[in-house]
Amino acid sequence: MARTIQSLERAAAVLRLLAGGERRLGLSDIASAIGLAKATTHGLLRTLQQEGFVEQDPTSGRYQLGAELLRLGNSYLDVHELRARALVWTDDLARASGEAAYLGVLHQRGVLVVHHVFRPDDSRQVLEVGAMQPLHSTALGKVLAAFDPVAHNEVMEGDFAAITERTVTDPAAFEENLELVRSRGWASDVGETWDGVASIAAPILDRRRMPVGAVGITGAVERMRSGAAGQEDLDPRLVAAVRDCARSVSRDLGAGRF
Numbered sequence: 001m002a003r004t005i006q007s008l009e010r011a012a013a014v015l016r017l018l019a020g021g022e023r024r025l026g027l028s029d030i031a032s033a034i035g036l037a038k039a040t041t042h043g044l045l046r047t048l049q050q051e052g053f054v055e056q057d058p059t060s061g062r063y064q065l066g067a068e069l070l071r072l073g074n075s076y077l078d079v080h081e082l083r084a085r086a087l088v089w090t091d092d093l094a095r096a097s098g099e100a101a102y103l104g105v106l107h108q109r110g111v112l113v114v115h116h117v118f119r120p121d122d123s124r125q126v127l128e129v130g131a132m133q134p135l136h137s138t139a140l141g142k143v144l145a146a147f148d149p150v151a152h153n154e155v156m157e158g159d160f161a162a163i164t165e166r167t168v169t170d171p172a173a174f175e176e177n178l179e180l181v182r183s184r185g186w187a188s189d190v191g192e193t194w195d196g197v198a199s200i201a202a203p204i205l206d207r208r209r210m211p212v213g214a215v216g217i218t219g220a221v222e223r224m225r226s227g228a229a230g231q232e233d234l235d236p237r238l239v240a241a242v243r244d245c246a247r248s249v250s251r252d253l254g255a256g257r258f
Helices: 006-019 027-034 038-050 067-097 139-147 149-156 171-184 236-252
Strands: 054-056 063-065 100-107 110-117 132-134 187-190 197-205 211-220
Touching (some): 006 038, 006 054, 006 063, 027 038, 139 187, 197 236
Antiparallel strands (some): 100 110, 100 211, 187 197
């Protein structure tokens, strides 16, 4: 059996204790309930308090769960709801486009893939749920950076690493690219992250009309092109399919028509 980390087990015990029973508990009550010395328990509570997981009432000195846990819980619920609402629409997007469909959210200065629908053919493919994609080079990342202020700050504070020879590495040029994304409502990546691969993505909004994620498709450049000359001439039919999917998921999340 794998060894566990004792301090984490103890911290989890404190959080579970505060989550049930009385709303607020004193140091002695907590120490007695989890079977630890007061000094050890106080150290755990102090650390949890610094991280926002526990709050201490200034008058009584008693402890309760902190706002950071609520934020994390809401984040989980938002992603869970987003994925649940997007399941049918992303399946339809993959069928309509003939390409792989992805659903991504902002996570740790990157894009976390939370749903992936395989390209509807018999080719060998690898499930990419849980994979991280860069903000500055992918279509999903550009959409988040364009419409989410937090994502924008994070990408502009990044290093704009060159992934391929087509990756935009100049912050000013990238900012101009984001202006284009905002004006047309969708983003593209043509060989900026993977050679010979193109992507199209559009934002998903919630009931507050705030960006909560992005949906897109990815495929070989020659399949994604409209047939016109130029690397950026992506098929308008595919762009429309991605934007329709994003609007449909957004409406299901309460964003209304946009």
